[in-house]
Amino acid sequence: MQAGLLQTYNNSAQRRGAGAWIIASLLFAFYILIYFTEAFTPVAHAIGLSGKWNLYGILYTIAILSGGLYFFKRHGNSRYHRYRTISVMLVQTVFAFSIPWFMELMQTRGFIFSLFWPLKIDYFYPSYIMEYPLPVILYAILGSLIIVPIATFLFGKRWYCSWVCGCGGLAETAGEPFRHLSNKKPGAWKFEQISIHTVMLLALITSAIVLINWGLGKEVNGVMVPMYPAFSTVVFKIQGIYSFFVVALLSGVFGVALYPILGSRVWCRFFCPLAAYMGLIQKLGRFRVTVKDDMCISCGNCSTYCEMGIDVRMYAQNNIDVKRASCVGCGMCAHVCPRGVLKLENKWDPNPMAEESKIKVFDL
Amino acid sequence: MHYVIIGNGVAGINAANQLRKRDETSSITIISKESDHFFSRTALMYVLCGQMSPSDVEPYPRDHYQRMNFTRVRDEVVALSPSETSLKLSSGETIQYDRLLIASGSMARSAGWPGEELDGVGNFVTWQNLEWLTEKSRTAKKAVVVGGGLIGIEVAETLLAAGIEVTFLIREKWFWPIAMDQNEGLMIIDHMRHHGCNVRLQTEVKKIISQEEKVTGVEIGDGEIVDCDIVVATIGVVPQTGWLVESGIELDKSGGIVVGDHLETNLPNIWAAGDCTSVVWFNGIRRPEQLWYTSRDQGRIVGLNMSGDKRVYKRSTFYNSAKLFDIEYTTAGYVNFNFEGEQNWYHREPDTNRTTRITYLPDGSVTGFNMLGRRWDHRILVDWVDEKRQLDWVLQNLHIANFDEEFFPSFKIDTQALKSGVV
Incomplete structure (x- = not known):
C-alpha cells in the first residue's frame, strides 16, 4: 500500500463530508471576493503590496509550496513524483511569481513565461502582447504554436500539465488530498469530451476575432482606431464574456473551489483549452501508460487515485495501454499499483490510431 | 437455456461475461452468499486501511448486472442434486439449471485452536471478514496475526497503519517459504520489523486465551502468552466444496473439484472454475490453483466451453x-x-x-x-x-x-x- 494514502476515506473532509463543504464554501467566497471585488486591495496595501493580484500570487505560491511538502510526505518515496513536484514548485516560485514581480519592480509589465496560449488567451490579444519587447512576443507565439505541440508529441501533455503549469501545480500539491474525488463514471467522460472541446473552440474563435479586429484597425495620429466600430463592439463583448466565464468563473472560482467536491482537476479536465489542444496531440504522440498483460488484479487503486477520472483499471484488466487525451501523466496510477502493472512511457507507436489501442466507454 | 453460476467472484463473473457475449438470449443466474456486486478480493486490504471505499474495489460499473441481464440470487447453495438438475438454497428454495458452473471459491482454512470460535478471532478472506475486521480494528489495541504468507503480511501492514500493535506469528523459519528463499524471506522480516511489526518466527499458536468470551491473548508453543484483543488467522485457504460431498461430484483429497481439460466435472452439464477447482499442474500434479489470474483465466475459458466450445485450459508458465x-x-x-x-x-x-x-x-x-x-x-x-x-x-x-x-x-x-x- 502507499503509506500516504492510508485513512483517506476515514477523513470526512476527504470524502465530501461537512469539512469538505466548509472548505469549498470558503474557497468559493475567497475567489468571488478576489475576482469581482476590491475587498482584498486594502489587505494587500496594508502589507506593502501594490494590489490584490500580488497578494493572490503570494497566496497561490504558498499553497503550492506547502502543498508540495505535503505531497512529498505522501509520495516522496518515488523519484518521478519528487522530480515533478520540485518542478512545479520551482516553476511557480521562479517563473510565475518572482520573474513577473521583478519585472514589475523594473517598471515593466510582468510576463509569465510558464503560461501559453490558449490557457493564457491574452498572449494572442495584440493589445496585450504587443506591449512587450519583440523576444517576449516571439516567445509567446512560438511557445504556443511550436514548443507546446512538439513537446507534447514527444512527451505527452504531462511535460506541461504536471511539471510546469500553475493550475496543474496547485492541483498536484494543495489539491492532492482530493485527487480521488474525480468522477470515474462514463457520463463524466462524455461530458468532459464535449465541455473541454467547446471551451477550446470558444478560445479559438475569441482569439481569431480579436486578431481580425486588430488587423482591421487603422492608425490615426499614432492611435489605433477601429475601422468597423460595430464589429469592434461585438468583439470586445465576446472578449469580456470569455474572460468572465472561462477565465474567472471556470478556471478560478469553480476550478479551485470545487477541489473538495469534484477533485483537484475540474478545470484541467473539463475546461482548459490548452489541455484540450495538447490532448489532441497526445493521442497521436508517443506518450502512453503501458499495461503489463494479465497482471492486473482489478483492485482499482489506479482508477481511484486518477485525478482526471480515467477508469485506468478498465484498461489494465483488458490489457490495453492507456492513451487518453485527458491523461496528464501525473504517474499516480503506476505509483499506487500494487502489482507494478502500469508504466508511463514515451515510445514510438507505428499506428497510434489502431482500433485495438482504443477502448470505448467500457468493454468487458 | 438456463445457465446457473455459483459464485460472484472473478471466475464466476468472467464466465458469465463470456456466456453473455456468446449468447444474448439465455438466462444467466449468479448465486452468491457473499456480495451483490463482484469485487476485487485482492483489494480487501485497501478498504480496511481506508485507502479505498467499498465501491472503489468493484471492477465493473454498478449497472453491470442489469446491462448484461444477469439475474442475481443472494443466498447460499446447500446442496446439488445432479439427477434433478437442481440446487437447494439455504432459504429452502430450489433452482433448476440446464448448465451449471461451480465457482464457489475457497474459504479460510480452519486452524483448530481451542477458542477459535470466539468473536475476537477471525480471518481475512471474505467481504464479511472485512466488515468484522474493520469493526474490530476501531477498538483493538493489540493484534496477533498468524500465518507467514501474503494475506498475513497485508493484514499486519494494515493493522499497523491503523495504530495497532501487531505481533506476527510465523510457523516457518522465514517469511512465505513457498515463495521466498532464506535470504529473501529474512530480508522481508527485517523490513517488517523496521516498520514496527513484532515478528516471531518458528512460533505456533497453542490456544486462544479469553476472559468472558473476550480474547485477551494467545498461548504460543513454549507456554508464553502474547497479549492481544484480536487474532487474525491467515494460514491459507481451502476449496469451498463441503456442500458437494454428497452430490456425486468428484473431489480430490484437498477438497478441490476434479476437472478435465475443458474444466468439466465428472457429471454432465456441470463445470467448475476458480479456487474450488483442482487442475493438473505443469509437473503432472493435481491440485487447486488459488490465484486471481488463474481463476480469471479459468472463468473465461469455462464460459466459452459452457456455450459450446471445447477449449483446453492449460496453465501457462507461472x-x-x-x-x-x-x-x-x-x-x-x-x-x-x-x-x-x-x-x-x-x-x-x-x-x-x-x-x-x-x-x-x-x-x-x-x-x-x-x-x-x-x-x-x-x-x-x-x-x-x-x-x-x-x-x-x-x-x-x-x-x-x-x-x-x-x-x-x-x-x-x-x-x-x-x-x-x-x-
Missing part, C-alpha cells in the same frame, strides 16, 4: 506479483519447485531491499526469476523461461525486462563481478 509492505515482488517461472541440480544466482543491490534471484539448471538454462524491490515485465521473463535461455545471456539482457517507474535508480550489475558469480 507468474505472480505482490507488494510486501512497500517492497515490490515479481516472480516468473518455477523458482520453488526444486528441480534436480537446480542452482540459484542471487544478487542483492548494496544497501537496498532490491534483490534478483534466478534459478537455473546444470545446463545453464534458466527456470525462474524471483525479484524483490523492483518492477519487472513478467511477460519477458516468462518468455525467457519458455525459451530456456542461458543464464549468461539472461544476465546480460536482464535490463530489458525492467519495468520500474521512470527515474527509478537504473538496474546495473557489475559485469566483472558477474563473471565470478559472486555479485
